[in-house]
Amino acid sequence: MRLLIADYEPEIPSSCKISLESKGKEITISSDGRKCVETYKRETRLRQSENYFDVVILDQKMPIMSGPDAAIEILDVNPQQKTIFASGFLEKQ
Numbered sequence: 001m002r003l004l005i006a007d008y009e010p011e012i013p014s015s016c017k018i019s020l021e022s023k024g025k026e027i028t029i030s031s032d033g034r035k036c037v038e039t040y041k042r043e044t045r046l047r048q049s050e051n052y053f054d055v056v057i058l059d060q061k062m063p064i065m066s067g068p069d070a071a072i073e074i075l076d077v078n079p080q081q082k083t084i085f086a087s088g089f090l091e092k093q
Helices: 011-021 033-047 067-077
Strands: 002-006 026-030 055-059 083-086
Touching: 002 011, 002 033, 011 026, 026 033, 033 055, 033 067, 055 067, 067 083
Parallel strands: 002 026, 002 055, 055 083
Antiparallel strands: none
8 A cells, every 4th residue: 555645744744654664555755735746746657557646645734735735736637546634733614
C-alpha cells in the first residue's frame, strides 16, 4: 500500500511514516498542499499510473495550499483517488 501524507507539522507525518513503514507500507511525505500536488502529479507521471497512491491523507489547514484545495487538483488528475482529510483544528462548516 502506498500513501501520500501532507501535513505542515513535520512530527505528525514523520511518526506516521515510521509506524506505517514498519508494517510494510510505502509512505511519501509532503510539507504543504502545493508540494503534495506536485509530488502526486510527478509520481503519477513517472509511474504511468493514476492509481499509484492508494490513499492521500491531507491536513485541512496548511500554508501555501490547503488540504481541500490540494484535493481538488489531485481529483482533477484522478477523480477516483481515495482521499482522507485530517486536522487538529475544529471549525464550523
